[in-house]
Amino acid sequence: MPERMKPYRLTIVLLLMMLYLGVQALTGERGLLSGHARDARLQQREVQLAGLTEQRRDLETRVRYLRSESLSRDLLEERARAVLGFADPKDYVVRLSAAAPDRASDTGFQRQS
DSSP states (O other): OOGGGGGGHHHHHHHHHHHHHHHHHHHSTTSGGGHHHHHHHHHHHHHHHHHHHHHHHHHHHHHHHHSGGGOOHHHHHHHHHHHHTOOOTTSOOOOOOSSSOOHHHHTTOOOOO
């Protein structure tokens, strides 16, 4: 740089920094122009939170009924059958297949071959 530009170096550096910070304030991740994307993400996460809260409430209810103080025989039997894969001989078992939809599966039943 020429000798006559030396006094303006600091001014140029400050101007470039202000320009950079101004662009970031408008277009950066938390900038003024990205507010719509943040709002959409916030709404998506609120919906996700509501679903997880409902799931947690359901799990807490199931845990409460599986404790020894208030054991629900029906819930215990349901969980044992689901985990072990067994059924009572008196139960009707309806097997559903998601691979080939037909008229029978539209009603929730599938013909046994």
